Every structure is written in structure tokens, then in C-alpha cells.
Amino acid sequence: MACMAKVQGPVTVVPTVDPSAVPEGAVAAATGPGFDLDPEVRRVVVIGNGIAGTTAATEIRKLNPDANVTLFGHESYDFYNRMAIGKLMSESTAINNLYLLAREWAETKGVEYFPESRIVGVDPAGQSVEVEDGKRLDFDRLVLATGSRAFVPPLEGFGMPGTFVLRTIDDGVQIQQYVRRNRCRQAVIIGGGLLGLEAAHDLSQINVRVYVLNRGPWPLDRQLDEAAGSLLSQMMGDLGIAVMGRTSAVRLLGETKLEEIELTDGTTLRADLCLVTAGIEPETGLARLAGLELDRGVVVDDHMQTSHPHVFAAGDCASLGGTVFGLWPAAMEQGKVAATNLLGGDVSYRPTIPPARLKVAGIDLLSVGEINLPASGGSEILLNEPHGRAYRRLILQGDRLVGAILIGYPELFDPVIDAVKANADVGRYVAELEAGRWQVLENVSDLVPA
Amino acid sequence: MACMAKVQGPVTVVPTVDPSAVPEGAVAAATGPGFDLDPEVRRVVVIGNGIAGTTAATEIRKLNPDANVTLFGHESYDFYNRMAIGKLMSESTAINNLYLLAREWAETKGVEYFPESRIVGVDPAGQSVEVEDGKRLDFDRLVLATGSRAFVPPLEGFGMPGTFVLRTIDDGVQIQQYVRRNRCRQAVIIGGGLLGLEAAHDLSQINVRVYVLNRGPWPLDRQLDEAAGSLLSQMMGDLGIAVMGRTSAVRLLGETKLEEIELTDGTTLRADLCLVTAGIEPETGLARLAGLELDRGVVVDDHMQTSHPHVFAAGDCASLGGTVFGLWPAAMEQGKVAATNLLGGDVSYRPTIPPARLKVAGIDLLSVGEINLPASGGSEILLNEPHGRAYRRLILQGDRLVGAILIGYPELFDPVIDAVKANADVGRYVAELEAGRWQVLENVSDLVPA
Incomplete structure (x- = not known):
């Protein structure tokens, strides 16, 4: 991949496919940022401790060792591998195994890190953010890396016991507990994308029969043609997972907890558990408070700059040309692009669709x-x-x-x-x-x- | 250790210290039980899928391959390593890692196994048990291996959110979740035995400050002298864990969840979490229904025979000479002794106190x-x-x-x-x-x- 530190002038950075392929310290070993650091930029605040935020913070420190970088994250857990939380449902990993950075990473990198700290206000004109405890912090540049939450389409009954999304460590743990405590035998997953199919497999590992409802004609219909999709359906069937095409849920039914799901074809499916894996919704609350331009996400240009020149956005909260990528490699690359540009560099983010791989045994x-x-x-x-x-x-x-x-x-x-x-x-x-x-x-x- | 299959006549079996030291199949390799099998005993029911029950079931099949052995367990999880559940609190193990037998162990051993099946009645005279679904099952001999639950002394406020015992997988997971979701910073553990000290260390691993209340003068006061106990206190202190001797809780205080603990010395400690590790209480409900003699547990003689000659008991539910051992190696050995005797053998269980080792980093x-x-x-x-x-x-x-x-x-x-x-x-x-x-x-x- 292109090494950011060697980038000269307006060039295009193509995101790498596999984050692990980037050797740690590859950029740090370079002698300088390769562009003139903007002397005005001394204090940078990054909001969000996911892949976009931690990448941006680390990158800013690499490019400008004198900059003051402060990172806020409000989750109870340090930066973790969201792509593996299904293994908490299937009881096959420890939470500790999900962390992607050593506990002392921020110290090591010289980043001021405030975990479990929620930012409640952003003032782009005044160049400050407000922490939930009332403290204010000034910045020269701000990176919004607030991520996204699971998208749940309007669905009557969602929210009752037995209905879940799978987005955080706690989601994974709570689903596992619900399955065990309620002796769930049958689950319905709404959404036949990668997350839905992988979650189906994870649930089948703890002896739950799984139905996957897929709005499109076959699973992964944006990544597979009909022949491959139909073969995938068969292979999921061999694993005891039924993928139902052109099917959606109309409402969720149950007295005190989920019992049945009414489908678009008028039939009902017994379901002890329902998991919605229907995509993501960017977290734009802070951006809205800050008066930034929004569409589905925080509108950015290909420099990851928002409608305010001192505010950048990266990762799942950012929308470029109307697209919210919602992909790990994109978020990582956007974090780097934002870091470079906010320090005075000039690189463009050029999206490519990374390969899709299914991780099902x-x-x-x-x-x-x-x-x-x-x-x-x-x-x-x-x-x-x-x-x-x-x-x-x-x-x-x-x-x-x-x-x-x-x-x-x-x-x-x-x-x-x-x-x-x-x-x-x-x-x-x-x-x-x-x-x-x-x-x-x-x-x-x-x-x-x- | 003495190999059960070679035992002749009335002898004494000394429990082994380390269950893993017993080579799998050591007994199966012997040519016969070494005593005359009681021809009357063809159907044996074992209630409980912990160490005592699974050991008894396996042993019965080994000694008499023609016997019909049925094992009932009502937990949602298969037989697991209860001694490691603290690692679920500290987020450092996967639930899957706790299972001690392969999923297909019962089939392999020729044991009829009904997990998640609760026995609701025992009729020793009629020689049958009743399953919660109403079915009855006849037996020639019965083994009660119903185990124990955590003992909680009468303590005002126990039961409110933030108060826990640590006995099951779900306990471990729920404590972890409570700590994260409530951002717990300080915990109080009531009971300075091995479980309490190990739990203290596990909680400290997720950045919780822990106080251990110990009724006796120093931790592990039944296993350590004063000098060793006081050194242990210091070493726990070095790990950030305060052990308070001759201290107990009077009541737990909080509006909607635990906030403070009032101590015997009149002071209060702030506590986001309280964990009671004050020993065990034998599960004797079924034995009581069956009309068996009880003291603290199900009264057994040194053959693990209860007051009814066709009913044996082993493990945490059994009381021998007024003692409930509550120890893994004792439960394993008692399961073996019960298996041998109910088939017509004649061996005695002789308790020894196994060594105590503390597993704290x-x-x-x-x-x-x-x-x-x-x-x-x-x-x-x-x-x-x-x-x-x-x-x-x-x-x-x-x-x-x-x-x-x-x-x-x-x-x-x-x-x-x-x-x-x-x-x-x-x-x-x-x-x-x-x-x-x-x-x-x-x-x-x-x-x-x-």
C-alpha cells in the first residue's frame, strides 16, 4: 500500500484490503510527513475510539510528534474487533481476545486518551468540545469518528425481550445469555448480508435452529450472482441454516417476550429470538449539534473534510458522495486521510469496494x-x-x-x-x-x- | 491413586488430589469390576451432571457395561469447570473453554444423558423418578448428585441490583456485564476464602478496586497460620486488593441498586458491586421430597449410601459424619465410591483434606x-x-x-x-x-x- 509519509502533493490513496498487512511502524520509520505541517494545528481532538478514530489519532502523532492529540471514547470497552463479536454468542471467544490494542497503547503513542468519556457538545466556531462532566476542551482541528449504530427498520414488536441487534460486545453477550436462560431453540435473523449469515452460523453453534430472512432473491445479493447465491443457500442449509429469499418480517409477536414472527407471505415462524442485521445508521448526533452539513451521514469531501474547514469526519459516520461505506478498511483509510489533511497535507480518499469474504465454517x-x-x-x-x-x-x-x-x-x-x-x-x-x-x-x- | 477396578473386599479409597492425574481409561482397561456385580442392579439413574454425577455415571458403565445408566442435568450448560468461572468476570476465557467433556461424551460412554431436564420427584419405595415433563423413569439404584448452591448469610439488601454470588457460568457473565454497564469502580467481596480471593483478583483485572471482607483474622484462616495470612494480605494489597480482617457486612444500602455497604465496625464502604463468597449450601430439595435423612446435606455413610438402601448420594449434596466437603476431588471420589457400592462392591470413602492452592497471578x-x-x-x-x-x-x-x-x-x-x-x-x-x-x-x- 502507499505509505502516507512519502505522499507528495495531491495524490490518491487507495485503501488497503487487509489492515493486518500494514506493518506497524512503517510510517513512523519515515523521516517526516512529506508535506509542510500547518503551524496553526497544535491541538487535535478525535471523538471515537473505533478503527477510524484510533487510526486518525495514531496517524496524527506519527506525522506531527509535537501535536497534542486527545482521543475520546464513550464505550465501556477499549477498541475491539467488532467483526468477531459473533463469537461471544457462540461462546467461542473471550472478551479479552477481541481487544485490538494493548491497554497502554495511547501512552505508548503519546495520545491523550479518555475512555468512557462522552462528548456532549461541539462548537466548531469556538473550536471547542464539551465533555459530559462539563469540562471544555479547545481544538485547532477536530475529527468526528463517532461510528454508527445498527439500523432497525420500523418493525412492530421490536424492542420486546428476545429482539436484538448485534453491534457491540454487550449485544453479543446478552444474546448468548438470552439463548441460555430462555433455552432458545429457534431464531430468526432479519437480513441476509455477511453479518446475518455469520451470526446465523454462530447461533447454530449453540444448538439454535436459524432462519435467515433475506429481502433480496438470494443471500449476499449485492456480492453474488444468482448461481453462487443459490449454491450458498444450499450450503447454509447443509449447516442447518435456512435462508429464505424475498422474505421479510411484518411484525414480531409475543405476550411478554418474542414468540412468533409474521412474514410478508402471511405465514408465521415460531421464534425464540430475533436478530436484526439490516445494516448501519451513522451516528450524527454531535455533527447535528455542531451544525455540520448532513445527508445520511456527516457530509465530507474526498479530503474527509466536513462543511466546516476545521472539522473532519472518518469512518461509519462519514458520508462521501452520498455513500456511507460502513467497512473496516474504508474507515481505517479515511482516518489516515483525515489525519494527513488536517495537518496540512493534501491527499484524497478514493473508495474501492473491498472483497467480501464469508467467515462461516x-x-x-x-x-x-x-x-x-x-x-x-x-x-x-x-x-x-x-x-x-x-x-x-x-x-x-x-x-x-x-x-x-x-x-x-x-x-x-x-x-x-x-x-x-x-x-x-x-x-x-x-x-x-x-x-x-x-x-x-x-x-x-x-x-x-x- | 488406588485403582477402583482392582479393589477387593472392604478397603479404603483415598481421594486423589488432582483429577487430571487419573489417566482416562485406567479403570476401563481392567478386565472386570473385581467384585460380584449385584444382578438386581440393571437400571441406574443419576441426578446431576457435575463432577460427582458424571463421574458416577461413567464409573457405573465401566464397572458394568450391561447396566442401563441414565443421567439428568438441569443446567443450560453441559458439565463445566466451575473453578474457572471467575475468568468470565475478568473477560479472559471463552465459555467454550470451560466445558470438561466433549459434547458427545455420553454417547461415547453409553450413558443416556438428558441435559436441561429437571427431576421433580423421587420415590425410593416405588423406585422411580419423575421428570418435569411428567414422565416417570424406574430405577434399581439412584445416585443423587444434585450439588449445591452458593450460601448467602442473612444480609439486608442482598438481592438488589449489584449483589451477586459466583456459582454458575451465568453468574460470571452477569457480573462482567454489570461491571461494564454500570461502570463499576469499587467492589466488596464478602468472604476471604479461596473463591473470594480469586474473584477479587479477577475483578481487579477489569479495573475494579476490590475490598475483601474476612470474618476471621486473616485470609484463608483455615489454611494459613497468622504469619502466612498476614503476608498473603500484604501481597494481595500489592495487587490493589484490600483484605479486611475480622470484618463483616451488616447491610447493603442503595436506592435502586447497591451503593454502600455498612460494616460491623459501623463504617460504610462505597460499593458498586457486592459478591458473596461465603461457602455453599447443599441442594437437598429432592432428597427431602424423597424422605431421606438430612442434616446439613443428604446424610450418607462411608459407602455414600443414604438412609434408603437403594439411594446413594455424592458430591456437594452429601453429608458424611456431619461434613459437607464441597471440594472437587472429594466429589469425584465420592461418585466413584457410590458407583462401586451400588453395583455390589464394598469400598469406603475416607476423606482427606486436599491441599489448598491459590490461583492468583x-x-x-x-x-x-x-x-x-x-x-x-x-x-x-x-x-x-x-x-x-x-x-x-x-x-x-x-x-x-x-x-x-x-x-x-x-x-x-x-x-x-x-x-x-x-x-x-x-x-x-x-x-x-x-x-x-x-x-x-x-x-x-x-x-x-x-
Whole structure:
């Protein structure tokens, strides 16, 4: 990935796919920020201790060791791996294993960190924030990294015992406890995205029968074509998880706790537990108080700058060109871009859709890049494996690789991701690819146009 | 340890100290039970899926592969390591890590296992039990292994939010959640035994300041002498845990949840959380319904036979000579003794007090055997280490080793335990021991009288 410290002038930073691939200290080892630090910027406040906020705070300190960086987080837990909280439902991880930074990380990095501290007011003109205990703190630049909460569509009965979202450590723990204490046997998950499917698998691990309601025709319908989606449905079925397409919940029914769910087709499903995994809703409360421009999220330009020049936003709360990315690598990259620009740098955030991988035992699934033939014309290489539990498809535009879907063949995931990201020219390998010898993609450097 | 399968006639079985030291299948490998199986005993019901119940069920199947063994457990969780649930409070283990038997253990062993099934009635005369769903099951012999619950002394205010015991997985999880959701900063533990001290350490791991109230003069006053107890207090203090001797709670105070604890000395302590670790209370409800003789627990003889000849009891629910042992190795051994005798064998359970070890980071503590000089006369070898954070004491009766207390020197724990259990004759090594060279105890075989 591009090393931020070496960036010169207006360039584009492409987010990296795998955060763990960025070597710790890679940037710190550089000799300077590579741009003129804005002398006006001495005190930076970052609100939010998730991936966007911690990345921004760390990055600011790296780029300007003299800057005063203060980070506020209001969760009871330090920065943790939100993508693994399903393992708390399935009883298979310790909360301690979810933390992504050592307890003393802020000290080590020279960041002033206030956990469990809620910011209740932001005054961009006065350049100060107000902490819930009444204290005020001045800033030269502010980063809003307030994240998001789970989105729950209007749904009669949601909120009664037995209805949950899965967003925080406590959500995961409370669901586990509810399942055990109420001896739940059957759960319904509303939403057939990655989170919903993974949660379905996690719940099945503690002997709960799971139904997944998917509004679209097949699961992961934004990442998979029909054939792959239908195969995924079958494979989930093999794990005891029923994915119901073109189905949604109308209302949740129960006397003192959830008992049944009425579906759009008029039928009802018995349900001891209902989990809504229908996406996220940006946390914009502070931005609204601050009078910043909002659409679905906090409106930012490609410098992650909000409508106020001294206020930046990054991560799930930020909306760029109407899009809220809601993705870990995007949040990390946005945090870095915000950090660079607020210190006087000039880098743009260019979104790319990262590959989607499903983390469900026994199912290896990858979707990267385009999943439909380009409107301008394209071709595909499609392999339905004879044993019926694997699927491979490449999407080409001319001779260039623009997308891929794989079910099975996890050893090919990395070469395929690299080749798609590089827009590899696979013209001379079409016969190999059609014959199933996709190992040729491993030589991606040969395939990239000079 | 004595192998049950080789026992002939009326003998005494001494419980093993470390359950993990018993090789799996050691008994199964023997060719037969070593006694005449009672032909009348074909159907055995075991109530309780803790260490006593699972051990009894497994042992019965080993001794008589033709017997029909049915095990009932009513907890939502399979048999787990109760001694590690504090790690759920400290967020450092996964629930899955606590299970001690594979999910399919009962099938493997040929035991009919009904988890989450509560027995609501026992009829010894009619030789049947009643399950909560109304079904009845006949038995030739019955084992009550119903365990115990946490004992809470009468204490005004106990039961309000913020007051807990620590007995089950759910207790551990609920305490963790209460600490996080209420941002608890200070906890009071009532009871300075092993469980209380370990819980104190676990809570301190999630940044809670802990006070331990100990009725006796120093912590672990039944296992430690004053010098060792006072050193332990200091060492707990070094970990940020205050142990208060000769102190107890009078009442718990708070509007809607716990806020303060009034102590016997008239002062009050602020407390966001109160955990009572004051021992156990045998679960005797079913035994009472069955009309069995009770004292504190279900009265058994040294064959683990209750007042009804077809009903046996083992583990925390059983009371032998007025004593409820409440110890893991005792429960395991009692399960084995009950299994042997109910099938027609004739073995006695002879209690020994197992060594006490404290599992708190940085503190290595052992107490084994006698901690006071025998009334009939004895001597001691006492070493207060110069750096003031270690302590060693041996109790002798004549030249025989009858007890030991160590703080520090974990490498000596095993030899010391072996030597005390063997009543080793250390007469000729007194000078070595007084000089601190306790490694001589490693040659325990030399020290055991022929």
C-alpha cells in the first residue's frame, strides 16, 4: 500500500484490503510527513475510539510528534474487533481476545486518551468540545469518528425481550445469555448480508435452529450472482441454516417476550429470538449539534473534510458522495486521510469496494470487484464444479479482469483478489482459465499492463 | 491413586488430589469390576451432571457395561469447570473453554444423558423418578448428585441490583456485564476464602478496586497460620486488593441498586458491586421430597449410601459424619465410591483434606495437612525469607511431616504435597530443611517408612 509519509502533493490513496498487512511502524520509520505541517494545528481532538478514530489519532502523532492529540471514547470497552463479536454468542471467544490494542497503547503513542468519556457538545466556531462532566476542551482541528449504530427498520414488536441487534460486545453477550436462560431453540435473523449469515452460523453453534430472512432473491445479493447465491443457500442449509429469499418480517409477536414472527407471505415462524442485521445508521448526533452539513451521514469531501474547514469526519459516520461505506478498511483509510489533511497535507480518499469474504465454517466464499457483466460489454469464464459444492466465475472487460466470485478454492482467493485489483490482462491465459487452471493468476505481475 | 477396578473386599479409597492425574481409561482397561456385580442392579439413574454425577455415571458403565445408566442435568450448560468461572468476570476465557467433556461424551460412554431436564420427584419405595415433563423413569439404584448452591448469610439488601454470588457460568457473565454497564469502580467481596480471593483478583483485572471482607483474622484462616495470612494480605494489597480482617457486612444500602455497604465496625464502604463468597449450601430439595435423612446435606455413610438402601448420594449434596466437603476431588471420589457400592462392591470413602492452592497471578501459595502444632506435641521448621515476600513452614509430629505452608517456591509444591501425604519421616534431614534445602523432600520414597 502507499505509505502516507512519502505522499507528495495531491495524490490518491487507495485503501488497503487487509489492515493486518500494514506493518506497524512503517510510517513512523519515515523521516517526516512529506508535506509542510500547518503551524496553526497544535491541538487535535478525535471523538471515537473505533478503527477510524484510533487510526486518525495514531496517524496524527506519527506525522506531527509535537501535536497534542486527545482521543475520546464513550464505550465501556477499549477498541475491539467488532467483526468477531459473533463469537461471544457462540461462546467461542473471550472478551479479552477481541481487544485490538494493548491497554497502554495511547501512552505508548503519546495520545491523550479518555475512555468512557462522552462528548456532549461541539462548537466548531469556538473550536471547542464539551465533555459530559462539563469540562471544555479547545481544538485547532477536530475529527468526528463517532461510528454508527445498527439500523432497525420500523418493525412492530421490536424492542420486546428476545429482539436484538448485534453491534457491540454487550449485544453479543446478552444474546448468548438470552439463548441460555430462555433455552432458545429457534431464531430468526432479519437480513441476509455477511453479518446475518455469520451470526446465523454462530447461533447454530449453540444448538439454535436459524432462519435467515433475506429481502433480496438470494443471500449476499449485492456480492453474488444468482448461481453462487443459490449454491450458498444450499450450503447454509447443509449447516442447518435456512435462508429464505424475498422474505421479510411484518411484525414480531409475543405476550411478554418474542414468540412468533409474521412474514410478508402471511405465514408465521415460531421464534425464540430475533436478530436484526439490516445494516448501519451513522451516528450524527454531535455533527447535528455542531451544525455540520448532513445527508445520511456527516457530509465530507474526498479530503474527509466536513462543511466546516476545521472539522473532519472518518469512518461509519462519514458520508462521501452520498455513500456511507460502513467497512473496516474504508474507515481505517479515511482516518489516515483525515489525519494527513488536517495537518496540512493534501491527499484524497478514493473508495474501492473491498472483497467480501464469508467467515462461516466449511464455506469459503469470495466476491471481489464487478459481479455483473459491464454494460459496455464484457465476457465471463464460468466453472460449475462437478461435485456441485463449488463455483468459480471471472468477469472480464475485454481482456481485463474486473471481478470474480468463488465458492471453494480458498487457495485462489489471494491471487484472484490481486489480479482483480490490478485489472490484470488475462487475454493470453483464457484457455488455461477455462480449463480451471487458475493458478496462472498467481503471476499477477506478468498480467499487469506495463 | 488406588485403582477402583482392582479393589477387593472392604478397603479404603483415598481421594486423589488432582483429577487430571487419573489417566482416562485406567479403570476401563481392567478386565472386570473385581467384585460380584449385584444382578438386581440393571437400571441406574443419576441426578446431576457435575463432577460427582458424571463421574458416577461413567464409573457405573465401566464397572458394568450391561447396566442401563441414565443421567439428568438441569443446567443450560453441559458439565463445566466451575473453578474457572471467575475468568468470565475478568473477560479472559471463552465459555467454550470451560466445558470438561466433549459434547458427545455420553454417547461415547453409553450413558443416556438428558441435559436441561429437571427431576421433580423421587420415590425410593416405588423406585422411580419423575421428570418435569411428567414422565416417570424406574430405577434399581439412584445416585443423587444434585450439588449445591452458593450460601448467602442473612444480609439486608442482598438481592438488589449489584449483589451477586459466583456459582454458575451465568453468574460470571452477569457480573462482567454489570461491571461494564454500570461502570463499576469499587467492589466488596464478602468472604476471604479461596473463591473470594480469586474473584477479587479477577475483578481487579477489569479495573475494579476490590475490598475483601474476612470474618476471621486473616485470609484463608483455615489454611494459613497468622504469619502466612498476614503476608498473603500484604501481597494481595500489592495487587490493589484490600483484605479486611475480622470484618463483616451488616447491610447493603442503595436506592435502586447497591451503593454502600455498612460494616460491623459501623463504617460504610462505597460499593458498586457486592459478591458473596461465603461457602455453599447443599441442594437437598429432592432428597427431602424423597424422605431421606438430612442434616446439613443428604446424610450418607462411608459407602455414600443414604438412609434408603437403594439411594446413594455424592458430591456437594452429601453429608458424611456431619461434613459437607464441597471440594472437587472429594466429589469425584465420592461418585466413584457410590458407583462401586451400588453395583455390589464394598469400598469406603475416607476423606482427606486436599491441599489448598491459590490461583492468583504472582502469588504462589500452598497449604497442605495440619497448619497447627498437634495437641499431642510437635515441632516446626519455619523460614521467613529475607526479602519478605516468601514463607515456608513445616509441621512435624515426632519426625513425621504432617503439614506445610508455603508462600513462594512453587517448584517445591509437588514434593511437599507428596511428603506430607506420605507422612514422610524427615528426621535425618532436619538440618537440611532448616537450612532451606527443601529439595531433599523430592526423594520422598526414601522418607516413607517401610
